[in-house]
Amino acid sequence: MSRFKFLLEALKNFKEVGTVTRSGKALCRKITSFITKEDKYVLELGAGDGAITVSILKNMHPEGKLLCFEINPNMVEVLLLIDDPRLIVINDSAEKMEKYMREHDIISFDGIVSAIPYIVLPKELANKIITLCKNNLKMNKFYLQVHYAKTKLSLYTKAFGNIETFWVLLNVPPAYVFKCVKRD
């Protein structure tokens, strides 16, 4: 999807997309610096047109599964063009993750990457999705969240009890990556 088409799609659906640009290279690099070939089952939430998806696929296990949720059907059309047998694209909302985990024989995840704009979602839904993420993550594994502000930090500290913050200046707009680890 071109930058312009992404912008139009984002403007049409601002309450779901929460930004007007896709993640840039520096942001994708930061996120995938935490993903290794050991990570066999990965979950991506709010994949958009696949900017981060492609980088995750490059770094993760060669025979793994990437379960990827996106609610916007026009973005999903573009995601479906990514030719990789590990990628499972789901055109549904993230809170249904357990249904699709069962369908695809995934018991738990080695890593979760989310760009869902919780800032524009109802609070109960945001809490529900983050709790599901924690429940379905393996112990000592990571949850990564992209945000453009620090206002929602408490959502993650409440669920995980820990958080590391990384600022990516070379993104438009500059972005944060929050990294939480499942410790209990």
Ligand SMILES: C[S@@+](CC[C@H](N)C(=O)[O-])C[C@H]1O[C@@H](n2cnc3c(N)ncnc32)[C@H](O)[C@@H]1O
């Ligand atoms: C900020 S964009 C990020 C797109 C892409 N990951 C990137 O970094 O360029 C957030 C995406 O989350 C999707 N989204 C919002 N709510 C969602 C939900 N409940 N389940 C799945 N995707 C959702 C939006 O449609 C949008 O494409």
